[in-house]
Amino acid sequence: MSDTKQMVKPAVATPELDLVHLSPPVDIYENDNEVLIVADMPGVTPDMTTVRLEPPRLLLEGRPPKRAQERAVLYERVFRVSDDIDPNGIAAHIEAGVLSVHLKKSDASKPRRIEVRAGK
Amino acid sequence: MLTLWNDFGFGGMERSLSAFEELRREMDRVFEGYERDAGRRQSAVWPRLWLNDRGEALQLTAELPGFTEKDVELSVERQSLTLRGTRKVDAPTGYAVHRQEREGLAFARTFALPCRVDTTKCVATLKDGVLDVMLPKVPEEQPRQITVKAT
Numbered sequence: 001m002s003d004t005k006q007m008v009k010p011a012v013a014t015p016e017l018d019l020v021h022l023s024p025p026v027d028i029y030e031n032d033n034e035v036l037i038v039a040d041m042p043g044v045t046p047d048m049t050t051v052r053l054e055p056p057r058l059l060l061e062g063r064p065p066k067r068a069q070e071r072a073v074l075y076e077r078v079f080r081v082s083d084d085i086d087p088n089g090i091a092a093h094i095e096a097g098v099l100s101v102h103l104k105k106s107d108a109s110k111p112r113r114i115e116v117r118a119g120k
Numbered sequence: 121m122l123t124l125w126n127d128f129g130f131g132g133m134e135r136s137l138s139a140f141e142e143l144r145r146e147m148d149r150v151f152e153g154y155e156r157d158a159g160r161r162q163s164a165v166w167p168r169l170w171l172n173d174r175g176e177a178l179q180l181t182a183e184l185p186g187f188t189e190k191d192v193e194l195s196v197e198r199q200s201l202t203l204r205g206t207r208k209v210d211a212p213t214g215y216a217v218h219r220q221e222r223e224g225l226a227f228a229r230t231f232a233l234p235c236r237v238d239t240t241k242c243v244a245t246l247k248d249g250v251l252d253v254m255l256p257k258v259p260e261e262q263p264r265q266i267t268v269k270a271t
Binding site: 025026027028029030031035036038039040041042043044045064067068069070094096097098 | 168170172181183184185186187188209211212214215216217218219220221222223246248249250
């Protein structure tokens with residue numbers, strides 16, 4: 001343990017007390033098939049990203065690596081998701097510190113074209 | 121379709137009690153302002169960055185999410201550093217926009233360095249949206265150990 005701050009910490013872990021919660025800016029887009037959420041989370045890698053659906057809440061979390069002499073950061077944002085989102089159709093990827101979450105709409109909620117037939 | 125979560129359960133009262141309805145509207149107004157700022161609180165100064173003295177070098181760290189190497193320009197002189205960058209945020213084609221807090225922007229920031237650096241040895245890397253610049257100090261500025269001699 002090179003960090004003196006760590007050495008004076010009590011034996012019983014008091015976890016994450018000095019964690020800084022940041023609310024990352026997000027964009028929300030939608031087309032006929034999906035809702036797309038884009039969030040800025042600089043420094044966050046895929047293994048440190050959590051996307052969790054706890055209906056009706058959708059949680060986005062990212063933990064960037066702790067920087068020397070800085071407090072640890074947690075990026076966090078919560079959304080309410082309507083039930084026309086398919087819980088199995090959520091895909092997420094993170095690139096250059098930008099998280100994209102694709103929320104597929106359930107088939108029932110997609111707009112449908114109704115054929116108009118000529119009457120007899 | 122997709123709204124920000126808040127834990128205040130005023131939603132159910134809205135139709136029955138007009139006084140509560142009034143209160144709810146007031147709350148909405150308050151939270152609307154709060155929500156609008158929610159994603160921007162950290163962006164008062166943009167980008168967030170740190171300049172640290174690491175002994176033999178100065179280190180600049182800047183948070184640049186969504187930037188590629190091409191979007192960033194860095195120039196160093198012996199005692200100053202300028203960082204420029206531009207980011208465009210375009211809605212993906214075919215999508216409707218519900219919320220756009222991430223801003224397209226251009227910035228330029230110049231710093232006076234606390235000591236002279238060797239401009240030929242500066243190294244900058246951009247990884248996961250974080251720019252890291254190492255600026256080695258010129259030999260005269262390097263920390264030196266002074267041995268204490270007994271006389």
